[in-house]
Amino acid sequence: MKKILSFILGSIVALNLSISVANSAAKEVRVAFFLEWPTPNQEDKVKGIYEKALGVPVKWTNFSNGGAMTDAMLAGDIDISYSQGLVPFINAVKSKAPLKLVDIAMEYGMGGTTCVTSNASGITKANASELEGKKVAVPLGTMAEYVFDESMKVVGADKSKMTVIQMDPEEGAAALVSGDVVMACLFGGNSIKAATEVGSRLLTVQEARDAGILGIDITSVTDKFMKENPGMLRTFIEVTHEANARYAAGKSDLNVIAKDAEMKLGDMKETLSGFKFLTPAETEKSMTSGNLSGFLKGMDVFDRKLLDSDWALNNGNWLGLSGVAPFSMPYFRLYNPCPDAKSSLNVEAQTAEFIKFWGPELKDFPHR
Numbered sequence: 001m002k003k004i005l006s007f008i009l010g011s012i013v014a015l016n017l018s019i020s021v022a023n024s025a026a027k028e029v030r031v032a033f034f035l036e037w038p039t040p041n042q043e044d045k046v047k048g049i050y051e052k053a054l055g056v057p058v059k060w061t062n063f064s065n066g067g068a069m070t071d072a073m074l075a076g077d078i079d080i081s082y083s084q085g086l087v088p089f090i091n092a093v094k095s096k097a098p099l100k101l102v103d104i105a106m107e108y109g110m111g112g113t114t115c116v117t118s119n120a121s122g123i124t125k126a127n128a129s130e131l132e133g134k135k136v137a138v139p140l141g142t143m144a145e146y147v148f149d150e151s152m153k154v155v156g157a158d159k160s161k162m163t164v165i166q167m168d169p170e171e172g173a174a175a176l177v178s179g180d181v182v183m184a185c186l187f188g189g190n191s192i193k194a195a196t197e198v199g200s201r202l203l204t205v206q207e208a209r210d211a212g213i214l215g216i217d218i219t220s221v222t223d224k225f226m227k228e229n230p231g232m233l234r235t236f237i238e239v240t241h242e243a244n245a246r247y248a249a250g251k252s253d254l255n256v257i258a259k260d261a262e263m264k265l266g267d268m269k270e271t272l273s274g275f276k277f278l279t280p281a282e283t284e285k286s287m288t289s290g291n292l293s294g295f296l297k298g299m300d301v302f303d304r305k306l307l308d309s310d311w312a313l314n315n316g317n318w319l320g321l322s323g324v325a326p327f328s329m330p331y332f333r334l335y336n337p338c339p340d341a342k343s344s345l346n347v348e349a350q351t352a353e354f355i356k357f358w359g360p361e362l363k364d365f366p367h368r
Helices: 002-016 041-047 049-054 066-074 086-094 125-131 143-155 169-178 189-196 205-210 223-228 230-248 254-260 265-272 280-288 291-305 317-322 353-358
Strands: 029-033 058-062 080-085 099-108 113-118 135-138 163-166 183-187 199-201 215-222
Touching (some): 029 230, 041 230, 041 254, 066 080, 080 099, 113 189, 143 205, 254 265
Antiparallel strands (some): 113 199
């Protein structure tokens, strides 16, 4: 795991490259992005600013999810994935995929990624346990799956008792409209809008924020492109941050961004308002001591300490339970392999005798 952490966090050197574009070998740059996921750099995409800065054509391809981005990068069809979810990227790195994290695209709440229940089902946060035994749509291996996992903990519903169907956001929204599922977890302005026309968010954006549910999207690159074209990579990141700064200053052409995202202007503004685009300084801090660093270091603790650690089982789950992530709620938590039956958080909050018995090295430690 330490190797993986080094592999990920070591990529920050890409932000400090000084090799000129003239030394680059690529004849074009192939970039993956999402539709219905508006970002300031889409103005630069449309107006050819990337091509001018890089000196070569830039081919943009939209994908339905971050896992598909990874597949395209591994197939040699994509060089850079912009705004890839952190979860699918980590899944790829855990599988030893030759990819690097080189920037943080954004941090966001549930404005752009959420779970919607159908009005016809009558299911809300108040009676969310009624989701058990029913079909729900989730784009697995994405940040939407993380939102699903965390939301179920907040509302007290057992996801293991649901029939979870893999569906990309557009498919999930359609299934909710047709009544094939009672809930769809999805991302993207148009998909969320279609879903909310027949349903309601299980958690409001504020409720999710209060519960500490936060997403991180990153910019990833293939090892090959990074090694062969470091100057181009630096330039791509610089142009992106310049677009973010322009947006922060209120100087972005929002009509251009909305059209490229294939969204109505009002819907695009609502989605965009839920995103936080970090400055270069904030990005470096997040990578070294902030949100991203906390996420990865917390993951490292679990991977090293759990005897039965398995990424397929522990992915995302440790975040909400451990309290190690910077967006976790500030709880003290004690873990017991035989939890109190009244607890849904695997917490034994009295004296921790069970743990002290099986871990005698801890017997003299306070229970909190």
